Amino acid sequence: MDVSYLLDSLNDKQREAVAATRSNMLVLAGAGSGKTRVLVHRIAWLMTVENCSPYSIMAVTFTNKAAAEMRHRIGQLMGTSQGGMWVGTFHGLAHRLLRAHHMDANLPQDFQILDSEDQLRLLKRLIKAMNLDDKQWPARQAMWYINGKKDEGLRPHHVESYGNPVEQTWQKVYQAYQEACDRAGLVDFAELLLRAHELWLNKPHILNHYRERFTNILVDEFQDTNSIQYAWIRLLAGETGKVMIVGDDDQSIYGWRGAQVENIQRFLNDFPGAQTIRLEQNYRSTNNILNAANALIANNSGRLGKELWTDGSDGEPISIYCAFNELDEARFVVNRIKPGRKTAVRWSSAPFCTAVTPSHACWKKRCCREACLTVSTAGCASSNVRKSKMRSPICA
Known part of the structure; x- marks a missing residue:
């Protein structure tokens, strides 16, 4: 069987992660290291080489956008849609589970x-x-x-x-x-996960059904999982399920909402013998940026350790702007990205669009006033848009 199409576009470490034998695995993936590509190719590898049924695969992401992209890329790689596979967010999968077993979860059918x-x-x-x-x-x-x-x-x-x-x-x-x-008969987002976890704890026959089905579990952005999400995955995996987690202990920024970067270490403790593969080649940044990032991150405590590198150029020297306040910061950002309008730079690809928190109202107002841009932010959107965004975690 020719599986070169699954490996040819990958670097050595990506290839190692994709072609590893079925086992529990931690992929430490630095920023811009191609982790989504690895996840997609790993799923294709499981079905093509390991002869795993799509029905045995669950892939968990943190956003609907990431889930949709993963489904699309799997379909492109395999040449057909893979029905039966569960790909979605924690909330989306928990919602799906509760709809299917609402009576066992003590919920009305139309909750x-x-x-x-x-x-x-x-x-x-x-x-x-x-x-x-x-x-x-x-x-x-x-x-x-x-x-x-x-x-x-x-x-x-x-x-x-x-x-x-x-x-x-x-x-x-x-x-x-x-x-x-x-x-x-109301369920909030946090309740979705807790209720789904309790369903499995209280109804062993339902848990065993899903354990027998989902023997291949893949989880993205594992550093952002909280206690109940980790417990949910741990319970589903049991003693025989194979779990591949992809995360970066240096990118944990959601501790304020319950994320526990320690879950990466918990995974290694709870799944003894799990192999660790590091994706360190970066495809997004220049050497100057990576050297600065590596020097800064080296001061983090309790790291599992990795060193990002690129075979690209050094790039421009890093400059630092110390803004006086939020308005000054907004002015600086807008003045830097405005010239891109003359060179057809997409606003979503401008580096400042990801480096600056877009929820700053002053940033949006400054953009609209100075650069005639349309910037969608949750804090300034209409109530209908806000509600759509709020409900999005359950849609995948």
Whole structure:
């Protein structure tokens, strides 16, 4: 069988990851190292060389866009759509699971998804009904508290208050919120994952069905997983499933929303014998950028270690601009990308578009005013667009 088309476009380390025998594997993938290509080619390798059925493969990503791209590229590589494979976000796959087993999950068939705005409205009503001061007990903080506890796998009765009156009050709000959701058949995003995990714990026959089916599990951006997501994957894999995780301990930036970079080390501990492959060749940046990044990242503690490199040019010297404030930063960014309009540079490909947080309202306003650009940001979009974006995790 000629499988050269699966390997010819890859570098040595990418080839090693794609063509490895079926086993548990950590792929430490630096920024711009072609990890999506590796995931897609690995899935094709499993089906073509290892004779794995598409029905045995689950690929988990963190965005609908990444999931759609993966499906498209697999179809292009294989020449046909691979039905039966589950490719989607954690939330999307959990949602699919709960729809299929709603009775076992103690949910009505037509259960509704709560987005963040829906959560806030419900919590505001509950806090008012509990005669709590909404300034001392703001709904948004309650939402963060509840989502955080769910991400840790904790129900209200699992939360330890240790006699702390503040913790006790939040626990009561959580309890009231959960009871209201259960009565109305409502499920928030964090609940999707927690409920799906509980479904498997409480219904072993359902868990065993999916363990027997999904014997090949691939997870992207593993450094961004939280406690319940890790537990979900660990439970599904069991003792016989083969898991390939792709992540970068140097790119963990979502700790504020529960992501645990330690999950990479937990994976190595929970799956003894898992091989580690490092993707260090970078296809995105110049040598000057990579040398600076390597020098900076070397100071991180607890690293698994890798050194990014490129066979490209040194590029322009790195320059640093210390902005006085957000408005000054916005002015600087706009002035740097405006000349690109004359050379047909796509705004989405401009380096500043990924280097600067696009949710800054002042950045959008400055762009619109100075460069006549249309920049879509969640904070400035219409309510309909916001709702569409909020609901997107469950669509994949």
